[in-house]
Amino acid sequence: MRSTSRRAAAxxxxxxxxxxxxxxxxxxxxxxxxQSTARPAxxxxxxxxxxxxxxxxxxxxxxxxxxxNPHNSRHFPGDVxxxxxxxxxxxxxxxxxxxxxxxxGSWRLLDTGRNSGVGRTQANAHGRCGRRGTxxxxxxxxxxxxxxxxxxxxRNARTVTCR
Ligand SMILES: [Zn+2]
Numbered sequence: 230m231r232s233t234s235r236r237a238a239a240x241x242x243x244x245x246x247x248x249x250x251x252x253x254x255x256x257x258x259x260x261x262x263x264q265s266t267a268r269p270a271x272x273x274x275x276x277x278x279x280x281x282x283x284x285x286x287x288x289x290x291x292x293x294x295x296x297x298n299p300h301n302s303r304h305f306p307g308d309v310x311x312x313x314x315x316x317x318x319x320x321x322x323x324x325x326x327x328x329x330x331x332x333x334g335s336w337r338l339l340d341t342g343r344n345s346g347v348g349r350t351q352a353n354a355h356g357r358c359g360r361r362g363t364x365x366x367x368x369x370x371x372x373x374x375x376x377x378x379x380x381x382x383x384r385n386a387r388t389v390t391c392r
Contacts, residue, residue, distance in 0.1 A: 284377055294314070311355070314350060317348065321346075326353065339354070361391050
């Protein structure tokens, strides 16, 4: 009786670990695609803000990733920029952000930014908007990690009139 329930517990634990690993490998796969000129299909439907659920029992803190609207840059005249951040105190965190521009029906990668830190980190990406007065679609995609938490994707798109 006891060994049966122990076996059942082991099976349940195994299933939980398998599904966690599956979720992580799915989340960890896409960056290579993001760096190509291919459409970043993996982040389709990703929200602007996403929670990073804990993979073990952590209490008393909430973790999230967030990608802001792409917008005309103040620091780099003529550029569009996007920011993305990961917030997860007290853990080690990373963020990667990709900025895309819609060109002739496909998403062109303009820039990539990365950063890491403890508790909170932010990264920016920026690139040429286009001729002044023209209007284009831009998309930022963020990938967020924190120790002990499941990684998450976020994204945010905006139509920008170039300055
Ligand atoms: Zn935690």
